[in-house]
Amino acid sequence: AQKITQTQPGMFVQEKEAVTLDCTYDTSDPSYGLFWYKQPSSGEMIFLIYQGSYDQQNATEGRYSLNFQKARKSANLVISASQLGDSAMYFCAMRERTYSGAGSYQLTFGKGTKLSVIP
Amino acid sequence: EAGVAQSPRYKIIEKRQSVAFWCNPISGHATLYWYQQILGQGPKLLIQFQNNGVVDDSQLPKDRFSAERLKGVDSTLKIQPAKLEDSAVYLCASSARPSGRTRPKYNEQFFGPGTRLTVL
Numbered sequence: 115a116q117k118i119t120q121t122q123p124g125m126f127v128q129e130k131e132a133v134t135l136d137c138t139y140d141t142s143d144p145s146y147g148l149f150w151y152k153q154p155s156s157g158e159m160i161f162l163i164y165q166g167s168y169d170q171q172n173a174t175e176g177r178y179s180l181n182f183q184k185a186r187k188s189a190n191l192v193i194s195a196s197q198l199g200d201s202a203m204y205f206c207a208m209r210e211r212t213y214s215g216a217g218s219y220q221l222t223f224g225k226g227t228k229l230s231v232i233p
Numbered sequence: 234e235a236g237v238a239q240s241p242r243y244k245i246i247e248k249r250q251s252v253a254f255w256c257n258p259i260s261g262h263a264t265l266y267w268y269q270q271i272l273g274q275g276p277k278l279l280i281q282f283q284n285n286g287v288v289d290d291s292q293l294p295k296d297r298f299s300a301e302r303l304k305g306v307d308s309t310l311k312i313q314p315a316k317l318e319d320s321a322v323y324l325c326a327s328s329a330r331p332s333g334r335t336r337p338k339y340n341e342q343f344f345g346p347g348t349r350l351t352v353l
Contacts, residue, residue, distance in 0.1 A: 149341060157322060159344035205275050212289050220289060221342060223275030
């Protein structure tokens with residue numbers, strides 16, 4: 115079974131509108147973390163937002179918020195007031211302990227969603 | 234604070250040739266990662282170092298790939314001999330232990346710009 119599933123290969127959104135990018139995950143580690151990264155066409159991976167498995171509240175970072183539904187194992191990214199610069203690939207990733215050493219974690223990425231913002 | 238540095242940015246080789254990539258992590262970051270990102274997919278972890286020791290190399294094709302992190306700072310990833318399916322972007326990332334008070338709080342990984350490898 116895939117650990118991270120992003121079911122939307124591509125999404126379009128009108129400028130200034132909000133958009134939700136879906137992510138579901140699967141893990142047996144009770145202490146996991148979920149990340150969203152943005153990858154523009156230039157190639158670098160940019161950290162956007164983090165949600166820990168024990169966090170009671172949904173994470174927010176500026177225009178980014180994470181809709182965390184633990185029972186459903188979903189961690190959807192919501193981008194409000196989309197801008198043209200938001201056009202990029204978006205990756206959901208899950209951090210789990212590797213048990214290979216103290217404090218060692220492994221990050222598993224989904225296949226990504228390509229977001230296109232339309233003027 | 235300087236980010237993760239990688240070189241070269243682009244490399245084109247023919248199959249069966251060898252190639253090496255270099256990574257310099259953020260100063261003070263103990264953990265270093267090498268990822269392979271094939272076009273249209275998410276990054277896949279190849280190897281993870283904690284200081285100069287290997288933590289996880291379960292997905293590294295050891296018959297042709299090798300990596301080292303001498304002195305626990307810079308790292309090199311080598312492919313010998315290269316195959317067509319090795320065409321990908323090779324990303325290096327580093328992370329520090331989360332402190333809970335200052336960034337990085339989440340043990341997030343900071344990525345370099347990547348090296349785009351094309352094998353002909």
